[in-house]
Amino acid sequence: MFAKRKLIVFLSTVAFLIIVLAVVWSQLMVPEYNRVLAATTESIDFSGVTFANEGDSITIQSMHGSNLIVLEIDGLSIQYGLVILLALIMATPKLRIYKRSKLIGLAFTSMFVLHILALLVMGRLAQTITPDHPSISDNPAYVFFISMGVDLFPILIGTALLLKHWLRVFKSSPSIDTEMAHHYRSETAIMESIP
Amino acid sequence: MGKASRRKRDRVFKNDNQQTKQVSALSRMIKRWKLFLARNKMIVRSCAIFMFTVGTFVLVFSWLVETDTLFALLSFTAHSAAFVLNLFGGNVEVSGSVLASDRCALNIVNECTAIIPMMILLCAIVAYPSRFNHKLLGLVLGLPLLFLLNLIRVVSLFYVSTYFKNYMDTAHLLIWQPLMILAVIAIWLIWASKVGYVRKT
Numbered sequence: 587m588f589a590k591r592k593l594i595v596f597l598s599t600v601a602f603l604i605i606v607l608a609v610v611w612s613q614l615m616v617p618e619y620n621r622v623l624a625a626t627t628e629s630i631d632f633s634g635v636t637f638a639n640e641g642d643s644i645t646i647q648s649m650h651g652s653n654l655i656v657l658e659i660d661g662l663s664i665q666y667g668l669v670i671l672l673a674l675i676m677a678t679p680k681l682r683i684y685k686r687s688k689l690i691g692l693a694f695t696s697m698f699v700l701h702i703l704a705l706l707v708m709g710r711l712a713q714t715i716t717p718d719h720p721s722i723s724d725n726p727a728y729v730f731f732i733s734m735g736v737d738l739f740p741i742l743i744g745t746a747l748l749l750k751h752w753l754r755v756f757k758s759s760p761s762i763d764t765e766m767a768h769h770y771r772s773e774t775a776i777m778e779s780i781p
Numbered sequence: 782m783g784k785a786s787r788r789k790r791d792r793v794f795k796n797d798n799q800q801t802k803q804v805s806a807l808s809r810m811i812k813r814w815k816l817f818l819a820r821n822k823m824i825v826r827s828c829a830i831f832m833f834t835v836g837t838f839v840l841v842f843s844w845l846v847e848t849d850t851l852f853a854l855l856s857f858t859a860h861s862a863a864f865v866l867n868l869f870g871g872n873v874e875v876s877g878s879v880l881a882s883d884r885c886a887l888n889i890v891n892e893c894t895a896i897i898p899m900m901i902l903l904c905a906i907v908a909y910p911s912r913f914n915h916k917l918l919g920l921v922l923g924l925p926l927l928f929l930l931n932l933i934r935v936v937s938l939f940y941v942s943t944y945f946k947n948y949m950d951t952a953h954l955l956i957w958q959p960l961m962i963l964a965v966i967a968i969w970l971i972w973a974s975k976v977g978y979v980r981k982t
Binding site for chain 1: 835838839840842843844846847891892897898900901950951954955956958959960961962963965966967970971974
C-alpha cells in the first residue's frame with residue numbers, strides 16, 4: 587500500500603527536523619510560550635488557583651483549607667506535541683504553502699488549547715492534594731491529560747490532519763512486475779475466451 | 782372571512798411554516814448523519830474501539846500507579862538500562878528505579894518506561910480492521926521494538942546527563958519524546974500498509 591522508499595525518506599526527514607526544531611524552540615520560544623500559556627490559563631480560571639510563569643517553569647498555587655499547595659511544572663514538559671506536529675507537517679511532501687500554513691496554524695491552536703486544558707486539570711487536581719493523599723499521578727484525569735496525553739494527543743491531531751494526505755502521497759505505484767503479471771493475466775483471459 | 786381572522790390564519794400559517802422548516806432542517810441533519818455513519822461505518826467503528834481501549838487503559842493504569850506491579854516495570858527498565866550501560870564500560874548501579882553512577886543519577890518514572898507508547902500502539906492496532914493473526918503479529922513485533930527504542934532513549938539520556946547536563950531537558954522532552962511518538966506512528970503505518978484492511982460485509 588505504501589511506497590517503502592518514500593516512507594523511509596519521510597520518516598528520516600521528520601526525525602532530522604525534530605532535532606533541529608527542538609534546538610531552535612528551546613533556545614528561542616520556551617519562556618515566551620510559557621508566559622502566554624500561564625497568562626491565558628490564569629485569565630480563564632475562576633476557581634482561585636493561580637498560574638504563574640517563573641523562568642522556565644509554571645507554578646500552580648492553590649489553597650486547600652489553610653494549606654497552600656504549590657505545584658511546579660517544568661516548562662518544557664507542558665509544551666508537548668508542538669515539535670513533532672511541526673516536524674510532521676513540514677516534512678510531508680506535496681503540500682502547498684497555503685495548506686501547510688493552515689495545518690501548522692490548526693496544529694498549534696489545538697495543542698495550545700490542550701496545554702491550557704492540561705494546566706486547568708493540574709490546577710483542579712492540586713486542590714485535591716491532602717497530607718493523607720499527596721499524589722495526583724494516580725488520578726485518571728492526570729493519566730489521560732498528562733501521562734498519556736503527551737503522546738496520545740499529538741498522534742491523534744497529526745493523523746487527523748495528515749493521514750488522508752499521506753495515503754494519497756505515499757501510495758505505491760504499480761511495479762513493472764505487477765503490470766506484467768496483469769498484462770499476462772489479461773492475455774491469458776483473452777486466449778481462453780477464444781473457442 | 783374578516784380581516785382579524787385572516788391575520789390570525791396567516792400568523793398560524795407562518796408559525797406552522799417556521800416549525801415545519803425547523804423540523805425538516807433537523808430531519809435533514811439526522812439523515813446526513815445517518816448517511817455519514819453508513820458510508821463510514823468502518824472508520825466510526827475503529828474510532829469507537831480506539832476510544833474504548835484508550836479509556837480502559839487509562840483506568841487500569843491509574844489503578845496500577847504506585848503499586849508493586851508498575852514499580853516492577855520501572856525496576857526492570859532501570860536494570861535493563863544499567864546492563865547496557867555496564868556493557869559499554871559505565872560503572873552504573875541500580876537502586877530500585879534509580880540509575881546511579883559517580884557523576885549522575887537518573888530516576889526512572891512511569892513516563893520513562895515504554896508502557897504508554899506501547900499501549901497507544903496496542904490500541905491503534907486493535908482498533909484497525911484487520912485479521913486477528915495480523916494484529917497479533919503487529920503486537921509481537923511492535924511492542925518489543927518500542928521497548929528497545931525506549932532502552933536506547935534511557936541509555937542515551939544517561940550519557941547526555943553525564944556529559945552534557947545543560948542539554949538534558951531538551952534531549953529528554955523535546956527530542957526523545959517526539960521521536961517515541963514518531964516511532965509509534967511509523968510502526969503503525971508500516972504495519973497497516975502491510976496487512977491491508979478487512980472489510981466486513
